[in-house]
Amino acid sequence: MEDSAHKAVVQESFTRQAEVYAVTPTVADPSRIERLIEAVDPAPESRVLEVACGPGFLALAFAARCREAVGLDLTDAPLAIAEKNRQERGLANARFQRGDADRLLFADGEFDVAVCRFAFHHFEEPGRVLREMARVCRPQGKVAVEDLVSSEHRARGDYQNRFERLRDPSHTRALAPSELLALFTAAGLEVERLYSGELVQNLERWLANSQTPPDRAAEVRALIERDGREDLSGTCPYLEDGQWFFRHGTLAVVARNLRRSAGV
Numbered sequence: 001m002e003d004s005a006h007k008a009v010v011q012e013s014f015t016r017q018a019e020v021y022a023v024t025p026t027v028a029d030p031s032r033i034e035r036l037i038e039a040v041d042p043a044p045e046s047r048v049l050e051v052a053c054g055p056g057f058l059a060l061a062f063a064a065r066c067r068e069a070v071g072l073d074l075t076d077a078p079l080a081i082a083e084k085n086r087q088e089r090g091l092a093n094a095r096f097q098r099g100d101a102d103r104l105l106f107a108d109g110e111f112d113v114a115v116c117r118f119a120f121h122h123f124e125e126p127g128r129v130l131r132e133m134a135r136v137c138r139p140q141g142k143v144a145v146e147d148l149v150s151s152e153h154r155a156r157g158d159y160q161n162r163f164e165r166l167r168d169p170s171h172t173r174a175l176a177p178s179e180l181l182a183l184f185t186a187a188g189l190e191v192e193r194l195y196s197g198e199l200v201q202n203l204e205r206w207l208a209n210s211q212t213p214p215d216r217a218a219e220v221r222a223l224i225e226r227d228g229r230e231d232l233s234g235t236c237p238y239l240e241d242g243q244w245f246f247r248h249g250t251l252a253v254v255a256r257n258l259r260r261s262a263g264v
């Protein structure tokens with residue numbers, strides 16, 4: 001595993017957040033998971049890799065309908081929750097292991113499907129991770145990513161990414177939709193399906209989940225409340241019954257691996 005200061009930050013953050021993250025309604029939401037699986041449309045004999053699997057809900061849902069699912073994550077605490085979830089569901093064809101998305105310790109073309117959800121905004125080099133996902137996926141197999149996205153207008157996207165990083169330093173950058181799509185093309189992946197969505201966030205609950213220290217939480221509040229008055233990021237903050245809410249835009253992209261043979 002390649003160490004970096006950022007990876008240590010990711011591990012610290014997701015060790016601290018593991019329990020709360022695993023019970024966040026949008027994370028476990030079966031309809032959101034089903035939508036992504038339907039878009040991927042895996043064959044029953046598929047071997048599926050979930051990169052940065054966290055508590056493993058997506059990998060387990062694939063395991064329930066495919067031959068095998070492997071979930072990989074940098075952080076032990078969410079992996080332990082994923083394993084507990086696996087045992088509770090009695091799925092013998094799923095396994096979870098520690099690993100780094102930057103360097104997948106799998107052979108070329110080992111999987112029929114490689115997926116990653118809600119994690120690209122934590123990666124230092126998302127293009128590198130996508131190329132790794134394409135490498136371990138067989139020719140003509142499916143590669144899918146769902147993630148938060150930011151505005152196509154760079155200054156507005158930067159405003160969102162600034163308050164995201166203040167709230168959770170493991171956040172690197174939510175890409176704009178066109179940037180995510182360009183990474184697919186550069187990795188030799190042909191986009192077949194895409195859909196957008198949103199997650200409505202209650203600001204105080206969102207800050208509590210990340211256990212952001214009070215001084216930084218105050219800065220985040222100030223940035224989001226200003227955004228609500230001046231429309232600065234595209235996350236559309238609004239005040240309802242005395243509480244601030246804002247919107248995370250999401251994009252899911254499902255693509256076919258254009259490589260003709262493994263290793264090419």
Ligand SMILES: C[S@@+](CC[C@H](N)C(=O)[O-])C[C@H]1O[C@@H](n2cnc3c(N)ncnc32)[C@H](O)[C@@H]1O
Nearest residue numbers: 014052053054073074075100101117118119122
């Ligand atoms: C927001 S959680 C997403 C979990 C899960 N995919 C889901 O859909 O709920 C992000 C996860 O990415 C993992 N992660 C971040 N960087 C990683 C890397 N370089 N390699 C593997 N996992 C990584 C973190 O440990 C964390 O569990």
